[in-house]
Amino acid sequence: MKISGYAAIAPKTLLSPYSFERHEPQDHDIVIDVHYCGICHSDIHQINDEWGGNSKFPMVPGHEITGKVASVGSKVTRFKKGDNVGVGCMVDSCRKCDSCNKGLEQYCTGGGPILTYNDEQTIQGVKIPTQGGYSNRIVVNQDFVLRIPSNIPLDKAAPLLCAGITLYSPLIRWNATHGKRVAIIGLGGLGHMGVKIAHALGAEVTVLSHTLKKQNDGMKMGADRFIATSDLSVLNSLEGYFDLIINTVSSNLDLNRYLRLLALDGVMVLVGIPENDDRIGAANLINSRRSLAGSAIGGIAETQEMLNFCSKNEITSDIETIKIDYVNEAYKRVLKSDVKYRFVIDIFNSFKHKQVG
Missing domain, CATH: 3.40.50.720 (NAD(P)-binding Rossmann-like Domain)
Structure with missing residues (x-):
């Protein structure tokens, strides 16, 4: 599946257009058309390789992802085409350890949670790099997809999935x-x-x-x-x-x-x-x-609980929406605390009229 995105090619480099491939959807996978992706300070930390030298490049950041279901695998039961959905900081875990069994996938001890980007995921026995939401589509197992309540706009919902x-x-x-x-x-x-x-x-x-x-x-x-x-x-x-x-x-x-x-x-x-x-x-x-x-994020069930709580209490993030080609300037402003209060990239309109690569 050919994907258009923005990536850091090496540590401390500017993000630039990047074309790559995602794995073909499996039976339990959902293909999501990304509409919005928030900018988290951890995106900047990781492209600058500031957390222990473990960053993997090229890197497509982004783990505050919202969009619509484009298609579903043959065994998907929880979602259908057109649903408003989100993907946060994780796309999988071992699902077997005590933490995972308690719904605390973020503390998975069976190899750790599989992060949405800057990590590796095994698909049909093959390890492939995970790439994030600064891209027009993402493929995720239904168990790690969140349902966005209908009264929360997709742009203002994006930062809820991490912040x-x-x-x-x-x-x-x-x-x-x-x-x-x-x-x-x-x-x-x-x-x-x-x-x-x-x-x-x-x-x-x-x-x-x-x-x-x-x-x-x-x-x-x-x-x-x-x-x-x-x-x-x-x-x-x-x-x-x-x-x-x-x-x-x-x-x-x-x-x-x-x-x-x-x-x-x-x-x-x-x-x-x-x-x-x-x-x-x-x-x-x-x-x-x-x-x-x-404390590190939350498990999938608790994240859905948070979204439902925000829906009930009419809570959303205060955002400034940008196009993807402004991302490097947005990073500079994040470092200066010059945003009220979260940048959200309009992914859908950024890639609507062009293909990258």
């Missing part, structure tokens, strides 16, 4: 509901989803941002308070206050300063991955029996 579930999962796991004091560090693509979801869950929500530049936006999204972390006197006054802090920032912060903001038995959850490791002071955990945790 949305990345915040929903820890908020549910650590019971961010009525009576809980929740802080979200950073109001970017991830953080703005955390504010909306935590507010809908009934928690008291505080945004911790370097400046007050985004204060009006944060309050409109459901934040109860917006704190500039550059004001140390205000930040210090919050020591021992929060039950849950979610750090969405992918740059290195002084985590010890934020740990001190946790109340007794409070938890700080990391969802952003900075390039360098952080140093943690043991006393900041021992005092008040605090915990430091991490």
Whole structure:
């Protein structure tokens, strides 16, 4: 199956038109016409080979994918042609380990989840590279395809498949509901989803941002308070206050300063991955029996649960829609935090009148 896309040919190169082939659909596969694909900061990390030198090239990024079913395999039972669907960060897993059996495919121990791009997938005994949603079509097993509720537009649904579930999962796991004091560090693509979801869950929500530049936006999204972390006197006054802090920032912060903001038995959850490791002071955990945790996206069932929750509560991502030929400029703006709040590539119209390669 001939595919048109955009790829990084080598580490730290600009994305450019790239033609490649996807595997022929198997009995349980779905062929999806990609309409939209969000830009995640991890796309930039991986094309720059910033996470341990494991990036595979040429690389077609993109794991916030929405579109319509173009065709289905002979044994597909859950979807039909024309359905609104999505694909997130995974396209398969071992399906046999304890994590997979618990619906936690993102923590698969049988070789790890098969990522939507920058990974390898075995099809009929042959290993082939996975390539992501910066492309006009994708082929995915029905078990790793999500149904997009009818009241969520496909463009605004795309970031939910990574940014949305990345915040929903820890908020549910650590019971961010009525009576809980929740802080979200950073109001970017991830953080703005955390504010909306935590507010809908009934928690008291505080945004911790370097400046007050985004204060009006944060309050409109459901934040109860917006704190500039550059004001140390205000930040210090919050020591021992929060039950849950979610750090969405992918740059290195002084985590010890934020740990001190946790109340007794409070938890700080990391969802952003900075390039360098952080140093943690043991006393900041021992005092008040605090915990430091991490969380990675969610399983397929929980991701569908998140989409249904967003549908019920009318939650979508705030987006700026672009064409694929603007992607390199968009990457520069992501690094400058110059987007409100997620870039989404209009894949369908970008490739509608031309073929790449």
